[in-house]
Amino acid sequence: MLPQPxxxxxxxxxxxxxxxxxxxxxxIYALKMPTGIILPALTSRRISGTPFLHLRGYxxxxxxxxxxxWAMEYGQAREIALEVQKxxxxxxxxxxxxxxxxxxxxxxxxxxxxxxxxxxxxxFEK
Numbered sequence: 588m589l590p591q592p593x594x595x596x597x598x599x600x601x602x603x604x605x606x607x608x609x610x611x612x613x614x615i616y617a618l619k620m621p622t623g624i625i626l627p628a629l630t631s632r633r634i635s636g637t638p639f640l641h642l643r644g645y646x647x648x649x650x651x652x653x654x655x656x657w658a659m660e661y662g663q664a665r666e667i668a669l670e671v672q673k674x675x676x677x678x679x680x681x682x683x684x685x686x687x688x689x690x691x692x693x694x695x696x697x698x699x700x701x702x703x704x705x706x707x708x709x710x711f712e713k
Contacts (some may be wrong), residue, residue, distance in 0.1 A: 593650045595705050596679050598631060601654075604674035610667050618655070626696055627658040627667055634702065649706050651685065657700040664690045664697040671701055681706045 594617065594702035601607060601615050614620070614628035623635070634651040654671055668688050675682055682705040690697045 593705050594631065595654065596707065597652065597675070597682075597705060599663070600678035600680075601629065601671065601674050604670065604677070607670040607674050608665070609661070610670060619639055624686065627656070627663055629667065629671065630655045630657070652703050652705060654701045655699045656697075656701070658699075659695070660696050661685060661690055661692070661697050668701060669700040672697060675701075675703060678705075679707075 598615065602613070607615075608711055612627050614624060616630050618630065618632055620628050620630055623658045632655070634653050647694050654675075656664050656665055656667045656671060668690075672684070672688075675684075682703045685702040685704055686700075688699050688701050690699045691694065
């Protein structure tokens with residue numbers, strides 16, 4: 588499944604965020620990481636989506652996304668998560684965080700999952 592418009596806008600915003608790219612480089616992926624990637628990295632996946640019904644028909648959709656930070660160290664995972672939050676604040680979509688972002692320790696790495704509900708800005712004026 589290819590990313591939908593809201594997801595494309597968010598991926599573009601994440602890939603253009605200097606603080607984030609300073610930490611993960613170009614390792615920002617939709618759905619899953621390629622095999623053999625050296626951490627840190629970031630993945631984005633859709634949790635759910637609901638179209639908005641408007642008088643002119645369906646417009647936009649409310650999309651829930653999970654942004655997963657993957658890092659070798661706890662502090663690095665937290666730092667990347669903060670940069671993701673900054674990038675999401677600047678993204679060209681209306682979004683709000685859902686849940687907490689506590690790092691989860693795995694055997695050899697840390698994961699932080701940031702969940703957001705997102706709506707494309709400006710879609711209702713058309």
